Amino acid sequence: MRNISDVIEAYLKQVIQSSQSDVVELKRSEIADRFECVPSQINYVINTRFTLEKGYLVESKRGGGGYIRIIRLQPESNEELIQEMQLASNQPLTQQAAFDLVERLKDEDLITDREKRLMEKMMHRDILDIPLPHRDFIRAKMFKELLTTIKMHG
Incomplete structure (x- = not known):
């Protein structure tokens, strides 16, 4: 059985997909009511599943009239996507950030x-058995x- 975070993520992706725009605005409280969960559960899903590495930009306004704006980043070309990832x-x-970037490469059919599995394996902390922060520098x-190899041979 899928957990509530998976269900909320699937719902939000469906809302984005069905919208005519790459930008959707949602009320955190309405989503929480829909799934009978606390608003912090919605925050968790958005903060972990709609990251820049996964191709989303999230803007949030808290308070009574608070909303969440999720923007799906659509690069103009594969080259532009690779350039964005090289900057990251x-x-x-x-x-997790590396795995999210690799997942996005797969989603974009690059x-x-x-x-994908090979890249994730070689960047896994069990393989890069080096103390932090050096491990994250080497992974980057x-x-x-x-990315350079993908760009040259892609």
């Missing part, structure tokens, strides 16, 4: 499922090199 990898990359450097 100029800073240390956590395992890599195969097999390549590795990811950047992978």
Whole structure:
């Protein structure tokens, strides 16, 4: 059985997909009421499943009339997407951020499922058995090199 976070994520993605725009505005309280959960559950889903690495920009206004604006980032080309990702990898990359970027490469059909699994395996903390913060710097450097390879041979 899927957990509530998965259900909320699927719902929000469906709302974005069915909208005529890459921008949707939602009321946190209305979503919480719909799924009979606390608003903090909605915050959790948005903060973990709608990240920049996954291709979303989120704006939030708190308070009585508060809303959440989710913007789906659609690069003009594969080259533009790779450039955005190269910029993101100029800073240390956590395992989760790296996995999110790899997932986005797969979603955009820039890599195969097999390549996705290989990339995730080599960037996993069990393989990069180096103390932080060095591990995140090395992961970013590795990811950047992978992007260069994809760009050259893609």
